[in-house]
Structure formats: structure tokens, C-alpha cells
Amino acid sequence: MRIAICDDQQHGLEHTLTKIRTVSLQSEIAIFLKISDLFQQIKEGVKFDAVLMDIEWDGEDRSGIDFASELYSLSPKTKIIFVTGYPERYSQQIFLKNTNLRGFIAKPIDADILLKNLEKLKDEMLLEENRKLILKFNGVIKGVDSDDILYLESKLHTVTVYTTDGEHLCYEKLSDLAKRLPRQFVTTHKSFLVNMDKIQRIERERIVLGKNIEIPVSKARYNEVREHYFRYIGSNMWGVR
Secondary structure: OEEEEEOOOHHHHHHHHHHHHHOOOOOEEEEEOOHHHHHHHHHOOOOOOEEEEEOOOOOOOOOHHHHHHHHHHHOOOOEEEEEEOOHHHHOOHHHOOOOOEEEEEEOOOOHHHHHHHHHHHHHHHHHHHHOEEEEEEOOEEEEEEHHHEEEEEEEOOEEEEEEOOEEEEEOOOHHHHHHOOOOOEEEEEOOEEEEHHHEEEEOOOEEEEHHHOEEEOOOOOHHHHHHHHHHHHHHHHOOOO
């Protein structure tokens, strides 16, 4: 696990770093006194699994909550654990902005609480790894996060996997790939498989995704796709996974 510690106080950085080392997790740790240095590294392609973000930053007109929200736009998969010496002051504010919030720890940091938070992150990362779709093409093997997939299209014995960050090819049957994908995917046409989390609306002959991407729906599958979609949305509302 690659972890970033962000705190505007040197003693705060050292305190958190010492606690992480105390719990003896095998982690690669980077420390940042300036939030701009963290953002610069991320813009240069460095990826962090988690950031322990102090909330109060002296001399800044923004808080760690604001920085975490900005981080979310740069690296939405990076998980946030807020750290603060004023837990009562911020216990509600931490939910008011879009962040990938995964924990909230009071200072001084309790090693047992820290360990439980980091173990929870490791468990989540393992689940995410298991949700990856493994693709093979021209001798190259790669894993694609199923949550990043928009849709899959089969054409001329090749399947193209369209994701939020590009396209990936593989020589496999669409039906075989469907068996390895989670329940959020639905077959709309003999040549298309769609991630229901990306659907904006369903029309009689097409499904519309973000950026007005249109996917055909066959007449034979329309009712089935519609029912499948609303059943999936309903189950998510009730927390069924």
C-alpha cells in the first residue's frame, strides 16, 4: 500500500509516520508539509492508495477537507482518512464535500484505531482487485477495473472494452467476458454489454451513457434490459450487492 501523510506541522507528520511504522504494515510512505507538493506528484503520475489528511492548515484559506475534495477530482480512487486534533469540530463537516472518505482519526493517534483503519483499506483494495477484468491481447495481459468500464462491443472476432480512460482490445467472446464481470453489466444487444452504473437514460432503441454515448438495444431485449436495470437500481437503493 502506498500512503501519503499530509500535515502542515513537522511534528504532526512525524507523529503519524511513527504510528504507521508502529503498527508494522508493509507500506510505502511519503510525507508532505505542502499540499501543492502532493498535487504535483499526482499530476506527474504518482499514485497513492490512501492519504492521511490533516484538516487544519495554518496560513491556508482552505482546510484539509477542501484539499481532499480537490484530490478527488485529480485521483478519485485515492482513499482519504482525515486526521485532526479537533474531532468534534469537524465530525459533520467531513461529509459536506465530495471525497473518497474512508476514515476519521482523532489526534493524538491511537495505534489500534489507525491499524483498524488501514486494515479496512487493505480489505477494500483486495475486493477492488478481484473486481478487475483480466484481458489478453497480443501477448499482453492487463487488468481493467470493472467500475471504469462504460461498455464492451464485439466486432469481427474482437471485443473492444471502452473505459473512462481509453479503449482496450481482446480476442475473447463477449459472452465469456460477461461471465467474469459483476452484476452491474447487462447485455443490450448481441454485440454490446453495458455497465448499468453509467446509464443516464433508456430509450426504446438505445441506451444513453455520459457524454451522449448511444448504445443500441435490440427489440427482443428491450423489456428484459429495462427490467434488469430498474431491479439493479432498486437493489442498490436498499443496499443489496
